[in-house]
Amino acid sequence: MNAPVQQTQLEVLNRLYTMKLAQVEQATQQGNSLRSMVLEAEAEAIFNALKSAK
Incomplete structure (x- = not known):
């Protein structure tokens, strides 16, 4: 992939x-x-994409 x-x-x-x-954090504070749980799963998917893009 092109560096830029x-x-x-x-x-x-x-x-x-x-x-x-x-x-x-906001959803957790609101109870x-x-x-x-849904947002945490989405965050994990984004984190995995970050790891594979590096």
């Missing part, structure tokens, strides 16, 4: 991961366990 494209992809994935973690 890969860097851009990593930046986007990092932003998505950070935002998803904030959503998990919404089902939403928290």
Whole structure:
């Protein structure tokens, strides 16, 4: 993969991961366990994409 494209992809994935973690925190604070579980699964998928993109 082209280095600038890969860097851009990593930046986007990092932003998505950070935002998803904030959503998990918010759902947890609201006591919404089902939403928290879904968001945690999404965060894990983004994290795995980050690992494979590096």
